[in-house]
Amino acid sequence: MIATSAPDSLVRQSVLWFGLLGGAVAWVAHLMLAFVIGEFGCLAGWGEITFLGITAIAWAILVLSVVTLVVAVAATVAARGALGRLRKVGADRESAEFLMARLGWINSAVFSLIIAVQTVPIFYYLGSC
Amino acid sequence: MDSTQQGEAQFLETWRNPTGFPGWFSEVNNQPLGKRFMVTSFAFFLVGGAMALLMRLQLVSSENNFLGPEVFNQLFTMHGSTMMFLFAVPFLEGLALYLTPLMIGSRDVAYPRLTAFGYWTYLFGGLVFFASFLVGAVPAAGWFAYVPLSGRPFAGLEMDFWLLGLALVEIGGLVAGVEIVATILKLRAPGMTLARMPLFIWAILAAGLMIIFAFTTLLMATLLLEMDRAVGTQFFNPESGGNILLWQHLFWFFGHPEVYIIFLPATGIVSMVVAAFARRIVGYTLIAMAIIVTAFVSFGLWVHHMYTTGLPELSMHFFAAASLMVAVASGTQFFAWIATLWGSAPAFKVPLMYVLGFLVVFLLGGLTGVMVAVVPFDWQVHDTYFIVAHLHYVLIGGAVFPMMAGLYYWLPKITGRMLDERLGQWGFWLAFIGFNVTFFPMHMMGFFGMPRRVYTYPAELGLDFYNLIATVGSFILALGFLVFVVDFFISLRRGTPAEDNPWGSDSLEWSVSSPSPSFTFYAPPLVQSRHPLWHEPDPELEDPATARAREALRGAPAEFRATLTTDILTAAPEAVYRLAGPTYVPLFAALGLTVLMLGILGGWYTVALGGTAFTVAALGVWLWPNEMTLRTLRESDIGQRAGLPLFATGTRSTAWWGAVWLLVILATAFGVLFYSYYYIRLFATVWPQGDLPLPGLALPPIAYALLVGSALPIYWATRSFHRGERSQTLASLAASLFLGVVFIVWLVYELASLEYAMQDNAYASLFYVISAALGLLVLTALPIGACAFLRMRREHEDRKGFMALQMQITALFWFFTAAMGAIVFFVLYLSPHVV
16 A cells, blocks of 8 residues: 555645755755854954944854744744644655655754754854954 | 476576676675675774774883884774774675665665675775785874875875775765665665655665765865875865865765764664564654754764864854754654663563663763863863773764674574574673773773873873773673674574564564575565554555556566666655676776776876776676667566556656766765865965966856757757657757867867966866866766767667666766856856956
């Protein structure tokens, strides 16, 4: 027997994939860009440029953190919503869709947490490198 | 003999593994090759362990001169390299290659010839690596080979042995990774959705994907370092604009995931053993989640190996945060195992004992891992024995103990004989006690300031007693492993014959006889639950199309080896897939590659060229379709009987997926080159360095436009092919080939007319190497396109499926080449004018 799929109208494949990978991709973007900004921004003297007492580097990383966190949380919400809809229609719990939705919301929630934790250090370096 | 019996006899003959000495070299079946990977890597493990014992004897007392500094450096380099490259990963790959088809209900792995090629390159690489002892040029720059210590001024021929030997091993590892991923994605039994995969399969799928990215990075790094040494490029030479930290970035971008490439399959073993002994698994989805998160996050931790290299503090703290968070994923798995065992009243047999040992040891290793993720703490202990203790708690606790659990658990299936329980218990307790006696004192040694990677220590440190204890412990640990070896050989000769399912486990490998037959499953199994052996499938619920396909493959086809391919997500049958039979070609390809490496090693460039030609010829024979095979396939009615195609195309085809993974590897390789370019660029005050001229913008845009534009005729060719317009297809293919050739001619002219040499500085090295890499890519795309062109000219109606696949793969490769051309043009020609 092949596991039953949920009706397309209820859970779109794109939503499932976004839910599954959105958080992970957001985390990769956050870490890599924060690394590049931190490493080379300091080298290039962005630490000297300030706005409201906060360096350009810190601003850039704060904006980056907000954007990536929003993406990761959106993926979590999307996956959670998909899971709810699948449960409602009684989809097979061992179907690929169910697994993607369930893995997606847990994964993206964990990656949201990781992004949030990775943002903490910048609050100790608001005025310098 | 009636026709059914005849068919069965032919089926068994088709799947019979070749016998005798020559047959040993032509084997491609996953089971003997998986066993060879394991046996070879275990032999390396014993050698690496013997080196460790010698080092412990050197350190048994202060200011000892048993080995001396030179030999000690050689031994700690060879010990680390052997354990990490020649034992841990290949052993787990061997186990995965053996078990994957059994666990997912397939008859073999996706690319049997590639398995053989991987094994031979691994074996030859290991032999080249150890040949350094024969010529007295033993590597001594550590398993991490930091430059400048591994650079030409400080290391001679010995470093070439390390780099070239390991390059072969890495290729072997890389192809095994691709093999595992493709097999899991495409060859699962009907009904085995992703949600029904055994947790070991989840773990090795993640590890296989990680291998593809991590090993490619290391392979590129070793090639760049070898080029610095052999042809004088300047990637890692600060005096000429290179950067020594670039090596550390590249090495640890591989090195940290490497730890998880070893650890994740080990956790897969633990999950399987725990589930078998507890008769349940708690938190399946959470464990799968933890595997995925760990696989991702492990690529974001490499900088925590570089806290003491002077990176900006801010950057380090991002990585510290990520390093701390990986404990969330590991902790999730840990609690799931404890919850599974809690109240389950398991039998404390040897496999479970090793798992319990793992839980204790890895917990301690994990906790010290959290400690060293904290930057100031790491600064204190970074170069001390605290790190030696931590890494052994993680690697032996996190990997070797689960491997031992896996061996005691699965050897009955592999050899058909049970191991002795009493000897096993002795071996476990000796290994567990010996391990802790050896490595626990090292935490204290580290705190008291004993430096690692140094051949001795002064008596004033007062560490003689701790070192004596550690040395005694190391011999107890070795005795534990020796007991296993003795147990293994005794079981082979006199062991109790194993039942099909001696542990009462839930996964498919236990449904076949012990030892498993070479075809693994006489008929493709049906999976309707996560625990197929605990919940008998109900044929009433089986979809008729699936039932037809499974029935058609019952003891069939008899003329050639074949298995079912299924959909990646739902595991619905998609095609009957012919598997390759015994052949010497992979051996020849690996031999050619080894000759190439030996040629470079000895500076015999004609020999190296010969090796290259031999490899290319072997690959040509490998890839060129055999007419007899095609005829057999055309004449077979298995597809009709199964209601499935014999020639699948696109995402249904394993060959298409093979091409995709090859492109992922190539994209990663180019990514390493681009990263190196910008890393060096960002630290350079002037770019191009050394007042070299900026790249010209007269001819290059035209040449690159031609290369990028060559994708357009390929696109037209695929469209014409689908419309059945043969002459337009041929004309479009010819146009693409022509544009590719024009680009190559221009590239040769461009590089020949540059006013500087690649040895001048790091910028020049990068310019030449990235250009040459693109040239090689185009030179690979050309024969692929030429093959499609030639075969299209001889096209027969009944080969449509085969040609469609060839066109798809040609287009895929060519589009990738064009895209790389565009990126290379931006990086080399445009970006220096902009930034």
